[in-house]
Amino acid sequence: MHLLIMRHGEAGWHSLDQERTLTEMGRKQVAQCARQIAASPWRPEVIWSSPYIRARQTAAIVSEILNCPVEEKDFITPDDDPGVCLNALLESKHSPLMLVSHMPLVGALSTLLVDGHRRGIPFMTSQAVVLDMPVVGPGCADLKTQFLP
Template sequence: MKLIIMRHGEAGWHSIDQMRELTEAGRFACGRVASDIASSRWRPELIWCSTLTRAQQTASIVGEVINVPVIERPFLTPDDDPGECLDALLTEDNLPHTLMIISHMPLVGSLSTLLVDGHRRGIPFMTSQAVVLDLPIVGPGCGDLKAQFLA
């Protein structure tokens, strides 16, 4: 399985956290990263995204550029346990060969390090940054970082 993990685009601070919306710069950066992913060999077949507005907006932009469906998942908000996402990856039926997850810090950092290094300390992600992980077996420490996309 290939897993693309992306942090949402830059969001403004004009509302409560759950409703923060992307800035124009955030929308542009998401579109640029989506175009780079679309022209790469790691095109996702499905996107899972957080239930928060800025991740939904990012997923909408990426999904439109790449032409893939988006599904909101409740365990992808900023402070969720990356183990919940790992459990879903292990138990979900009919996962595509390449799945994309769009979420927030610190979850994207802790999920990435859990899958690559086997711990949850987390690496930093810039807004609109995406990484591609190769997971021959889905589990802690089983992934290899294959590519990175930056706005």
């Protein structure tokens, strides 16, 4: 399985966490990253998005550029357990699959899949990584590449 994990674009701080929206710079950086993914061999079949507005906006921009559907998942919000997402990945038939979410989840999930622990690596906004997992499980992924805005 190939998994792309992306942190949402830059968002403003003018509202409640779940309602934060992308800034103009955030929109531009997401589009820039999505165009890099479009030119790569890892175009996702489907995008899983957090239900938070900034993640949904990010997924919509990526979806438009990559021409792939978005599915909202309620288990990939900032403080969700990466183990729950791992269980969902075990059941997924999509590859490549893209996940658009938040820190600290994107860092914790990436670290769990690559290194087998949950300490979490940092992600910039609009950053995406590609993980190659012959088997979906903790410590089973290799970092293939990353896309930066």
